[in-house]
Amino acid sequence: VSRIVVGPFNRVEGDLEVELEVADSVVSSARVRASLFRGFEQILQGKVPEDALVFAPRICGICSVSQSAAAAGALADAMGIVAPRNGRLAKQLMQGVENLADHLSHFYLFFMPDFARPAYSGRSWHGEVAARFRAIHGSAAAEFLPARAGLMRALGLLAGKWPHTQAFLPGGTSRPLQSSERIRLYRLLREFRGFLEAKLFGDALEAVAGIDCEDRLMAWAQGRSGDFCRFLAIAEDLGLQKLGRSWDRFISYGSYNAEDGGVRFAQGLWEQGSVVPLNVLGIQEDVHYAWYAEGSQPQAPSTATAPPMPDKEGAYTWCKAPRIHGKPAETGALARQLISGHPLASSLVAADGANVKSRVVGRLLEVARLLPALETWAEALRPGESFCEFGQMPEEATGLGLVEAARGSLGHWLTVRHGRIHNYQIVSPTTWNFSPRDTQDQPGPLERALVGTPVGPARDAADAPPVAVQHVVRSFDPCMVCTVH
Amino acid sequence: MNLLWLQSGGCGGCTLSWLGSEMGPLFSTLADEGLEILWHPSVSEATGSEAVRILEACAAGTRALDIFCVEGALLRGPRGTGRFHELAGTGVAAIEWARRLSARARHVVAVGSCAAFGGITSAGANPTDACGLQYDGAARGGLLGEDFRDSTGLPVINIAGCPTHPDWITETLIALARGELRTADLDEFGRPRFYADHLVHHGCSRNEFYEFKASAERPTDQGCLMENLGCKGTQAHADCNLRPWNGGGSCLTGGYPCIRCTEPGFEEPGHPFARTPKVAGIPIGLPADMPKAWFVALAALSKSATPARVRINATADHVVPGPQTRRDGPKR
Numbered sequence: 001v002s003r004i005v006v007g008p009f010n011r012v013e014g015d016l017e018v019e020l021e022v023a024d025s026v027v028s029s030a031r032v033r034a035s036l037f038r039g040f041e042q043i044l045q046g047k048v049p050e051d052a053l054v055f056a057p058r059i060c061g062i063c064s065v066s067q068s069a070a071a072a073g074a075l076a077d078a079m080g081i082v083a084p085r086n087g088r089l090a091k092q093l094m095q096g097v098e099n100l101a102d103h104l105s106h107f108y109l110f111f112m113p114d115f116a117r118p119a120y121s122g123r124s125w126h127g128e129v130a131a132r133f134r135a136i137h138g139s140a141a142a143e144f145l146p147a148r149a150g151l152m153r154a155l156g157l158l159a160g161k162w163p164h165t166q167a168f169l170p171g172g173t174s175r176p177l178q179s180s181e182r183i184r185l186y187r188l189l190r191e192f193r194g195f196l197e198a199k200l201f202g203d204a205l206e207a208v209a210g211i212d213c214e215d216r217l218m219a220w221a222q223g224r225s226g227d228f229c230r231f232l233a234i235a236e237d238l239g240l241q242k243l244g245r246s247w248d249r250f251i252s253y254g255s256y257n258a259e260d261g262g263v264r265f266a267q268g269l270w271e272q273g274s275v276v277p278l279n280v281l282g283i284q285e286d287v288h289y290a291w292y293a294e295g296s297q298p299q300a301p302s303t304a305t306a307p308p309m310p311d312k313e314g315a316y317t318w319c320k321a322p323r324i325h326g327k328p329a330e331t332g333a334l335a336r337q338l339i340s341g342h343p344l345a346s347s348l349v350a351a352d353g354a355n356v357k358s359r360v361v362g363r364l365l366e367v368a369r370l371l372p373a374l375e376t377w378a379e380a381l382r383p384g385e386s387f388c389e390f391g392q393m394p395e396e397a398t399g400l401g402l403v404e405a406a407r408g409s410l411g412h413w414l415t416v417r418h419g420r421i422h423n424y425q426i427v428s429p430t431t432w433n434f435s436p437r438d439t440q441d442q443p444g445p446l447e448r449a450l451v452g453t454p455v456g457p458a459r460d461a462a463d464a465p466p467v468a469v470q471h472v473v474r475s476f477d478p479c480m481v482c483t484v485h
Numbered sequence: 486m487n488l489l490w491l492q493s494g495g496c497g498g499c500t501l502s503w504l505g506s507e508m509g510p511l512f513s514t515l516a517d518e519g520l521e522i523l524w525h526p527s528v529s530e531a532t533g534s535e536a537v538r539i540l541e542a543c544a545a546g547t548r549a550l551d552i553f554c555v556e557g558a559l560l561r562g563p564r565g566t567g568r569f570h571e572l573a574g575t576g577v578a579a580i581e582w583a584r585r586l587s588a589r590a591r592h593v594v595a596v597g598s599c600a601a602f603g604g605i606t607s608a609g610a611n612p613t614d615a616c617g618l619q620y621d622g623a624a625r626g627g628l629l630g631e632d633f634r635d636s637t638g639l640p641v642i643n644i645a646g647c648p649t650h651p652d653w654i655t656e657t658l659i660a661l662a663r664g665e666l667r668t669a670d671l672d673e674f675g676r677p678r679f680y681a682d683h684l685v686h687h688g689c690s691r692n693e694f695y696e697f698k699a700s701a702e703r704p705t706d707q708g709c710l711m712e713n714l715g716c717k718g719t720q721a722h723a724d725c726n727l728r729p730w731n732g733g734g735s736c737l738t739g740g741y742p743c744i745r746c747t748e749p750g751f752e753e754p755g756h757p758f759a760r761t762p763k764v765a766g767i768p769i770g771l772p773a774d775m776p777k778a779w780f781v782a783l784a785a786l787s788k789s790a791t792p793a794r795v796r797i798n799a800t801a802d803h804v805v806p807g808p809q810t811r812r813d814g815p816k817r
Contacts, residue, residue, distance in 0.1 A: 007574025061498025156731030160739015174740030
């Protein structure tokens with residue numbers, strides 16, 4: 001058994017280290033280390049509850065709006081207020097735009113550049129793919145970045161700026177759109193649709209969203225141009241559907257509102273082929289292998305307090321281990337599409353579970369489904385009507401804000417005492433996915449997914465990190481700054 | 486010139502903001518100005534041992550390093566060890582890497598208020614003992630010390646902001662690459678004066694409401710956010726309303742107050758961010774270079790002169806009465 005440490009594991013958001021044990025050229029065991037601690041949960045204690053709206057987005061520069069949405073949700077829950085229709089739509093639009101941008105930043109900037117590596121120079125597709133996706137220098141980044149900047153103008157309109165807007169309020173948003181601005185917003189979305197249909201899919205979004213099984217997906221991709229099809233061809237050649245399978249247990253808090261048309265992503269827990277209702281009270285955080293002081297039992301986020309303990313014996317990460325009913329769960333776009341019952345996601349998971357290919361397909365399927373929904377919501381805004389409901393924070397209250405960030409389920413648990421934040425616990429998507437082992441020694445989803453990954457022969461150099469390991473890790477689209485916060 | 490970028494105690498939001506640059510395709514812009522990205526955690530191909538080799542060569546001086554950018558606060562805790570962030574794959578504290586690389590770099594740039602002053606990461610009880618590269622809040626010192634100068638005599642260049650505007654980064658880097666950035670181009674806190682010599686107030690779309698002290702009472706109102714909702718645009722050094730964000734936005738157009746995010750210590754204002762502290766009904770924290778008595782006198786005067794249109798619109802979430810049209814104007 002040999003040992004490989006990969007770090008700084010880049011093209012993820014934040015700093016990550018992965019330690020692998022290797023036997024017979026495959027990974028036999030993996031430990032995932034989140035190496036940065038900042039202490040938002042400590043920082044927020046004692047502040048007035050509304051100040052969470054300034055701090056929460058700054059947990060993360062890539063899922064900033066999702067953090068705002070969760071904080072606003074927790075405050076609204078504590079205050080007992082509900083956003084009016086415009087406020088709800090504006091929030092959905094902001095979340096959706098960030099979600100799209102994150103999925104595509106992952107695809108174009110973080111994930112695809114690995115196929116441009118010299119390790120694949122013997123593959124028939126390598127020349128074209130390297131020219132298209134090579135980090136920094138590829139033609140795709142030069143087209144994607146301006147398209148992304150154009151999409152982000154929607155957040156300039158709805159949120160003032162991105163990242164780190166304070167436009168999210170408990171009862172809606174601070175930015176009422178006027179009639180001509182609604183038209184501008186719609187045009188920005190249509191413009192971005194143009195990029196997606198021409199460059200990413202080579203087809204109408206509705207056609208992509210209508211693909212209902214893996215065989216039809218592969219048939220659809222045959223002979224079609226577009227970056228998604230390039231990925232599918234690579235996935236076929238390298239057998240990426242056999243890489244990175246994990247526990248195949250999925251969680252989603254659900255997202256968007258059925259009343260508004262477009263899409264609604266259902267809440268639920270998927271295990272052994274079926275969706276069961278999610279009981280949030282079944283969520284606990286285990287810190288057995290994390291650098292935090294430990295209670296006798298894993299704690300529910302509503303009451304958890306785990307001060308940092310950097311010298312803790314046996315611990316190896318700053319990431320806590322969230323568990324649902326005592327077991328790990330994977331979260332993200334694939335989980336959302338699966339739990340929402342999309343037939344393509346169901347077909348992929350039925351065949352090979354969650355893996356490098358199905359995680360990426362899940363993300364891009366979501367892109368194809370989400371943009372038309374954003375167009376619908378933009379058209380549904382009613383300029384002149386209220387965007388926000390206002391209320392009063394009680395002196396004593398608890399609140400829960402559950403949202404789906406691009407990377408999966410994000411929850412904020414708030415307790416207010418004497419008008420101040422008494423406790424604030426954040427459980428982020430990558431905290432689920434990149435969690436360490438727990439009291440029962442169950443590895444987290446990535447730790448499990450890495451087991452069985454081949455470490456050779458595809459490597460750029462003898463001591464270079466194995467490329468297959470990189471595909472598995474990045475297929476989760478991790479966000480390490482959210483993970484530890 | 487080449488460019489090496491490290492992230493430590495922050496959110497990565499300054500990089501993400503930068504990637505939203507509207508100056509043209511970012512990577513082509515940099516290449517066109519002769520700026521080569523040696524390594525950046527979010528966008529470079531090199532990972533793990535490949536990246537560590539680059540860092541080691543720069544730290545050892547065997548590879549010339551022109552511009553060293555740090556994003557995120559420097560975490561000195563626990564107890565000065567820096568172990569709240571050991572750079573992955575190296576077992577070495579990020580503060581140690583920052584020290585080594587700063588000593589070798591031709592120029593050192595703090596990207597964002599965390600790297601400049603400590604920022605959000607140093608809020609509250611500052612659990613990680615976070616500071617900036619050359620400042621600890623408003624106090625000189627920080628990780629590298631008050632006396633640090635790069636080999637050309639420049640202090641750390643602080644592109645403060647939470648996040649920074651994409652152009653602030655790009656224009657600073659280009660000025661450095663061209664050899665056009667000198668000590669005189671930096672303000673008292675090491676910020677490039679091209680953006681820090683402006684106030685957020687300049688060009689604010691709510692200026693007419695400010696003139697008449699016609700104030701918003703709730704965040705969705707159109708009025709000035711200063712009197713009630715905590716806005717510090719008249720004190721914050723930045724050109725956010727002259728050089729808008731994401732195609733045309735700013736905090737103020739977004740309906741929320743300026744929180745002085747380019748200033749040291751903004752993270753602990755001593756009051757709730759979105760509420761203006763007042764003494765005897767008068768906001769404290771008036772414009773920095775205006776005599777208070779004059780401000781109060783002028784405010785009282787302008788309030789009493791407020792047109793009905795401005796007064797009504799200040800507490801509405803969309804324009805109710807529009808400006809009067811003139812039918813008696815001079816003809817051409």
